[in-house]
Amino acid sequence: MPAVLGGFLPALPGALLPALVGTVAGALAGAVVPGLAHRMAAPVGGPTRSACRACGQPVPSGAAGWVATRCAHCEIRRGPPVVVTVVTGAIVLGGLAAARHDDPALPALLGMAVVGLVLGAVDLACLRLPDPLVATAGLVGAVGLTVAALLAGTPGRLLTVLAGAAGSALLYVVLALLPGSRLGFGDVKLGAVLGLPLGWLGWPSVLLGLVLPHLLNGLVVLVLLALRRVRRDTVLPLGPALLTGAWLAALLA
Numbered sequence: 001m002p003a004v005l006g007g008f009l010p011a012l013p014g015a016l017l018p019a020l021v022g023t024v025a026g027a028l029a030g031a032v033v034p035g036l037a038h039r040m041a042a043p044v045g046g047p048t049r050s051a052c053r054a055c056g057q058p059v060p061s062g063a064a065g066w067v068a069t070r071c072a073h074c075e076i077r078r079g080p081p082v083v084v085t086v087v088t089g090a091i092v093l094g095g096l097a098a099a100r101h102d103d104p105a106l107p108a109l110l111g112m113a114v115v116g117l118v119l120g121a122v123d124l125a126c127l128r129l130p131d132p133l134v135a136t137a138g139l140v141g142a143v144g145l146t147v148a149a150l151l152a153g154t155p156g157r158l159l160t161v162l163a164g165a166a167g168s169a170l171l172y173v174v175l176a177l178l179p180g181s182r183l184g185f186g187d188v189k190l191g192a193v194l195g196l197p198l199g200w201l202g203w204p205s206v207l208l209g210l211v212l213p214h215l216l217n218g219l220v221v222l223v224l225l226a227l228r229r230v231r232r233d234t235v236l237p238l239g240p241a242l243l244t245g246a247w248l249a250a251l252l253a
Ligand SMILES: [Zn+2]
Pocket: 052, 053, 054, 055, 056, 057, 071, 072, 073, 074, 075, 076
């Protein structure tokens, strides 16, 4: 660290520097979300999309096929507008870094949030939460939280992590099996995975993470109904509400 900054940085409030780093990292992650979401938002049956949805030309091989935000052939936009995903990524990761800057699990939370950005975009695009993505979020959470618990010398905390995931999984399975439930099994799996970080944060967070998504979802449905953008029987994605609820619970923990 340059000497001139050495005297200045410690004077900053503890959360400011992590918040700045998180915001920049979130914006960078958000920039690759449209391409990734476009590839992962494949119709049922295929793991990923192999051709442009507009012109049918094959997706380029290599990294460009995953992160390009426009089709190289017809120049149609791939995935959601990049400005939306960059701003969302900056807010999501910046908020987490500011709120949890002294938490040893911050890297795990940020890693899960990046996968969550792609999951949210894919669910909005095609009402699916692909297993490989949900599994990636689970793996990042399980490995990241284990490392955090061991480094912090609190391995016992992993029990609450597991209990949070198991409790969330059980509740979502019951909800999905209720007659007339619109909960898909992708939602159940994501709910269970999000129980990992919520469990780390403690039982009040698990509870908040279970309640907030349904409040948020209800609010969005009411607004969309009032604007006549949807009908009562329109199937809407729940993934973004699950992710936003868990994110808010982490900020409030
Ligand atoms: Zn095209």
